[in-house]
Every structure is written in C-alpha cells, then in structure tokens.
Amino acid sequence: ETVPNDPLKARIYTLDNGLKVYMTVNKETPRIQTYIAVRVGGKNDPAETTGLAHYFEHLMFKGTTNFGTQNYEIEKPLLDQIEAQFEIYRKTTDSLERKAIYAKIDSISYEASKYAIPNEYDKLMAAIGANGTNAYTSFDVTCYTEDIPSNQIDNWAKIQAERFENCVIRGFHTELETVYEEKNMSLTRDPRKVYEAVLSSLFPHHPYGTQTVLGTQENLKNPSITNIKNYYKQWYVPNNMAICMSGDLDPDETIALIDKYFGGLKPNPELPKLNLPKEDPITAPVVKEVLGPDAESVALAWRFPGLASKDFEVLQVVSQVLYNGKAGLIDLDLNQQQKVLNSYGYPMGLADYSALLLGGLPKQGQTLEEVKDLLLSEIKKLRAGEFDEKMLEANINNFKLGELQNMESNEGRADMFVNSFINGTDWKNEVTAIDRMARLTKEGIVAFANMFGRPGIGGRKALHQLRDAVADHVLELLHRKGGPAVLSADPVACIGQVVDGVQKGTVQIKKDRFYHKIRLLSKNSKHFCASRHGMLRTVSRTKPGKATVRSATARVTASPGARWPNTARCWAFPSPGSANRYSEVLTRRLRVRPFTGRPCCRKYAFPPDGQLPDSCGAGGRDKFE
Secondary structure, three states: OOOOOOOOOEEEEEEOOOOEEEEEEOOOOEEEEEEEEEEEHHOOOOOHHHHHHHHHHHHOOOOOOOOOOOHHHEEEEEEHHHHHHHHHHHOOOOOOHHHHHHHHHHHHHHHHHOOOOOOOHHHHHHHHEEEEEEEOOOOOOOOEEEEEEHHHHHHHHHHHHHHHEEEOOOOOHHHHHHHHHHHHHEEEEEHEEEEEEEEHOOOOOHHHHHOOOHHHHHHOOOHHHHHHHHHHHHHOOHHHHEEEEEEEEOOOHHHHHHHHHOOOOOOOOOOOOOOOOOOOOOOOOOOOOOOOOOOEEEEEEEEEEEEOOOOHOOOOOHHHHHHOOOOHHHHHHHHHOOOOOEEEEEEEOOOOOOEEEEEEEEOOOOHHHHHHHHHHHHHHHHOOOOOHHHHHHHHHHEEEHHHHHOOOOHHHHHHHHHHHHHHOOOOHHHHHHHHHOOOOHHHHHHHOOOOOOOOOOOOOHHHHEEEEEOOOOOOEEEEEEOOEOOOOOHHHHHHHHHHHHHOOOOOOOOOOHHHHHHHHHHHOOOOEEEOOOOOEEEEOOOOOOEEEEOOOOOOEEEEOOOOOOOOOEEEOOOOOOOOOOOOOOOOEEEEEEOOOOOOOOOOOOOOOOOOOOOOHHHHHHOOOO
C-alpha cells in the first residue's frame, strides 16, 4: 500500500496474521530505526491490577523459553510455583501471613535465579550493534525501540519474533521493586500530580482519568502473574501490532524477512474492542487543588475529541495562535510584557480524547486567581478574533518546518507511523493533514474557539454531523433586520455561526438520535413557514407525511396529525453516547396556524417584530407563542 504525494514514500503491508508493517527508505546513514508498537496501554489495565501494561513492558526484557535461561525445563516448575504463591499472596490480608508468603516467594525466586541469565536480551542487541534499546508505555500504546545496523535485519527480526512469541515472566518480584520505586518517585513530582489531577477532572469515567499508567500503590503491592499472562496472550498478538521502520533498507527484502519470522505468530481472532465509558458534557468548571513542594502554579484544561478527529487538527492551530514560544497571544501579552512569571499552552493528544492545556506561574505578590484571569483573557481575545491573520500562515509554516525537521531523522519518520497506527488514522490523512490545516481561516479559528469552554457545546459526533449538515448552506441565519446572512462556506466557521445563533436565540437545537435534522409538524396545510426570532424557512408539502425544504439539502419530515398539530420545531442531533454532546438549548414550541391562499414566503424575509410577514397568511399576521 502506498499513498500519492507522500514525502516519506512509505510502503505499508499487512501480513496474513494481521501484523501491520510500515517502511520508509532513508539512506543517509547505514542504520535503521525500528519500533514495534502494540496497541495496548494503561487504559487496557484491569481495574484491580492497574499499572499492568507498564509492568509487563519491563518483563518483556527478561527473555524467552530459548534465551535468558540456562535450562528452561528445570526453571519452569519454579516459575509456576512463584506464580501460584503470588495468587495466594494478593488474596491474603493478614500482614504476618503475607510476610511469610513473601519470604517463600523470595526463597523460590532465589532457586529460579540460578537458571536465569540476566540481561541476555540486552547483550544480544549489543552483539548486533543495536543502540537505544528501550521501551515506553502510555495510555494507548506500548512500544519497543531499537536502532540497528542495516546489515542486521535478519538477526533483529529473529530475536524480536522469538521475544514476542515466547516471552517468559522471570525475575518478577525484583522487577516489581523497580516499578514500585518508579511509582513512589512520581508521587513526589508536582508536575506529575498536576497532570493526573487534570486528567481525573477531564475524564471522571474514562480510564484516562480513573487510573494511571503507573498504577496505584495498592495494586502494585498485590500483583498477579496470572493476570499478566492473560494480558500478554490477549493483546500481544500480530493483529494488534505494527512494525515501523525507517532507514537504509530494501523494502522487498525486508518484508520477506519479517514475513519469515513474524508470519508464524498466531493472531487473536477474538481480539476485544474496548467499550470504554463516554464522558458527559462538562457543564461547570471543575476545580482541584494539588499540594507539593514546588512553587505554586495554575493549570487550565479543556476536553476535545481524540487525535484521529479533524477537530484535533484545528486544535493544534488554535494552540499555536495562543502560544508558540515566540509570537502567540500568551507570548506577546503575558510573557513578553512580564505580566506573569511564566505561562504556556499546548494540546495534549490521546487516541480517545484530547485536551488543550494552559498554565502559568505567578510573579511575586500575584495570586493564582489573577494568573487564571490573565490566561482566560487570552482565550477571550482568541474568541473575539483579536489576533493578526498572518499568524495563521506563520504557524502553518512552522508546522511544515517541524515536519521537515521530523523527517530528517529515522526516529521522527518511524514515530509518525507509530502514531498513525495507534490512533487509527489512515496514512493518506496523515500525509495531507497540514494541507487541510492550511485551509483554515481566521473566521474558522474564531468560531472553533467560541465553541470550546462553553457548557453543553462540543463533541466529535455532534461536530461532524453538524458540519455535514451545514457545509452546503443547509441553514441560513438572519442576524439582523433587513436581510439574511448566509453561513460561511468554511465548515468550522459555519458551525460557529450556528452555535452563535443558539446563544442569540436565532436557532433552536434539541438532541436527536441519529442525525442533524429539522422536523416540522403541521396539520392539513399545504404550505407553511417556520420561524423563530429571525430564522425563516419555506416548506412545501410534496407527499402525505413528507416535506421538502427549498434550496436546501437537509433531511426534513413533516407528519400530519402528529401529537402537536400546527407546531414547528427544530432539532439538531447528536447521537446518544457521543463524547461531549450538544445539549438542549431551547425547547419552547413555536405554534404556527395552518396557511391558506397564497403560497408561503417565496423568499426569505426577516419578520420585523417577531411575527410572520403579511404575505404568509390569507390576511393578518400569525403570532408566536
């Protein structure tokens, strides 16, 4: 698989067992950066054994049935005993009994260690000239990294395939001490505590906020080798993995070697799809205080759809307008004018959700409340469009420069593949992302900024459905007396105008199950109008129970003899279960009498006093409730 106009000229393969392979050639140096990414992370951890993904990442360096051991047949019964004792240990609550069980675990582990070869995996990688032997775990991914000489692909593939197919959990309790100490260190770091507090506020139901990648101390004190083995069998399978490579390689020869060694890995045909909780709209600010030894600071955050959404692309541009380290609103107004000690802002991208984070440190004598108000004042300027439009072009150029710099290194190139795989994005969309961002207008940025941070407004499904509905000028808003104001052709700006119409009372929005639609209910009327404080629509009946909207493409239905006869109502999505749903804004019914005589309102017109114009009825004006 290839993508036209791809600067990386990436080649993407899918093996018969589901393993994805991404490759790009870069012959600048005779080396290859390799990432083996598994689409599993902290969000996949069972609630009773949090931190499992990160802990297992450590255990993946302990060897297999064929390396890391002197005699696996003798070692295995001892490892099985350790596993059984840990299951007893985690279910025991009496402290003296736990101490005795742990002593037994320690004794058996000592006997098992006589057959283990410590760090043999690292020695194997060093023997083939590999650098950067490491791994990392986040909420969405566990990734294993190696930088290898280009003439060692065969040895690398052989070792890695063995590692992923036959991993053995050994040195368990000693590695547990390492992980536990890592957790303890995190509890002393204020930035980490603030980060976790932000996540728990934004995601009170999703694992992003309910658990951490490092896990809880209580769970780490009560580990389960059995749970870890089940986790390994369930998620570490080829149809949940990707090999991402960049460097001095021949794609045809390389894919043949990968198929040779990895093609035998067995997929999981019942690979589960996570059914994680969806977050409700944030209808009021959530405030938390974090205590620690560092200087005081304030952090603000807004929740958005995930990395794969087009909204995250807009969010990246918005964040650069706010802060880019040189000429953003926060840079110019707060940092350069020394209104605060320091301030910043950046987008935080995750697979299921993302967020915009702003933060600041107060000057001497300045309160955190004052810093917060200064940061919010920059958001206000963004919403008001008080920034130079040239900033958009400059930021897009920065994105292009950053991408070029990223493509200069094998690490950057391969990492782009990892992100695409983990976030579930099509590679062709990754290639064209900056082009789409370059088409954003100032009006669109302002409209987007006016949506976030407002209770009940936002959400991926809602946003996309509304965008689809209004992009072709399905609706027209009449913002002022005297004539219509056609919605912008920019979809994001168009959404902003609709939201603005809601806030001004020109648009009535109500939740609906499947799609954006306007429903007009009327009884025995051939022609009728629907209007609400400046939004006017002409509708004519075509068939019993059906109606069409002239000069528009919205799906419209009309039901004669409905529950509320002679009632016009406007609905606009979203689907239940979408992330941040549009909430019901206005619900008052608009009653319109059936019309007779002349056809209603051939053109849009603004009712000067909130009533239908004379031409709509047989005589006189029909009033609204």
